[in-house]
Amino acid sequence: MTDNRFISTERRGRAFWITIERPEVRNALNPCAHEQLAAAFDAFAADDELWVAVLTGSGDKAFCAGSDLKHRVEAGSNETPRTGFAGLCERYDLDKPVIAAVNGDALGGGLETVLACDLAVAVDTARLGLPEPRVGLCAHGGLHRLIRQLPAKSAARLALTGRIFTAAEGKAMGLVNEVVPRKDFLATVERLVEEILACAPLAIQATKQMMYRGLSAPDVEAAFAESYPAYKRMLVSQDAREGPLAFAEKRAPVWLGQ
Structure with a gap:
């Protein structure tokens, strides 16, 4: 396992686990965390021995609560790398699969990141949403994926109200593949990894x-x-x-x- 201060990475056979390590701010991302995630996904993409990635958050409260708004206020910006939020959301040439292991709330950029992953498993206590308009902001890239992954009226309902919804609602809409109790969470993610690794x-x-x-x-x-x-x-x-x-x-x- 390697430690990058705001994230950690671990090779588990052919799988590459990336964990956001900022539980004290609900795994919200600042520019440094974005850069570290971008570097981790660069390494994953370049390594022929790694065939699937899992992205998750530390703790049991949040997968990612989006941008670090306190840092945004103090620094006056929240820059992201060329590959976008979490180093993933504007990465258009990654052909290897990425699983979002949604261990808690995925809000704002957190949901945008889930939308950028190919598959998603969520704990049943997780909440999702794009609440940016409620703090005077816009969800940016997450909107482009949301309107492509949901019927237009359903996407508009979520985006134009900033409504936060449950993981079960996310599954019903097709944004999440599986919703499970926390006791079954890791086993479910690992099973999905093995199903992918069974394929060429x-x-x-x-x-x-x-x-x-x-x-x-x-x-x-x-x-x-x-x-x-x-x-x-x-x-x-x-x-x-x-x-x-x-x-x-x-x-x-x-x-x-x-």
């Missing part, structure tokens, strides 16, 4: 790239015609040969990620 990593990366890049195409025909480098890489990989061979030999495949 290059196939997972190709899948993620095709889904998200395809969304920017004007229609399905254009999405089919788009070029996907991760898909081409997958087709000529050793893993693409290993999968059918393992199936034919009635054994579990051994993925190499190459």
Whole structure:
């Protein structure tokens, strides 16, 4: 495990766990924390031995309460790195999956970060929302993802009122995959990690790239015609040969990620 003062990281086999370590401010992020998270995601993206990331918060109160407003007032700004809030929200070239392990409240930029993750597991006591308008601000990037992940009227109801809602409501809306009691939380996240790791990593990366890049195409025909480098890489990989061979030999495949 490495310690970066505001975050910690840990390799667990092929999984990379990133934890926000600011429980005293409900894991709100200041510029330094943003930079440390950006560096952690840079390291994850560059390491071929790591196939999935988990982002969570320390303590049992909050996943991330958004921007550190006290710092914002004192410093007059709350700058984020090139890759956006939490070093993730404007990172558009990460084909590896990221799971949000929502251990507590995800508010403002915290919810924006959950929206930027591919999957989310939340404790049943967690609350979510974009309350920025209630403090004179705007949710910024979180709005663009919210309107794409929810029906327009549902997104507008949340964004225009700043309403805070429960994890169960988030699951009903499709913003959260699973909501579980705290006693089952880590086991549920770890099970989801193992389900992903049971798949060929290059196939997972190709899948993620095709889904998200395809969304920017004007229609399905254009999405089919788009070029996907991760898909081409997958087709000529050793893993693409290993999968059918393992199936034919009635054994579990051994993925190499190459």
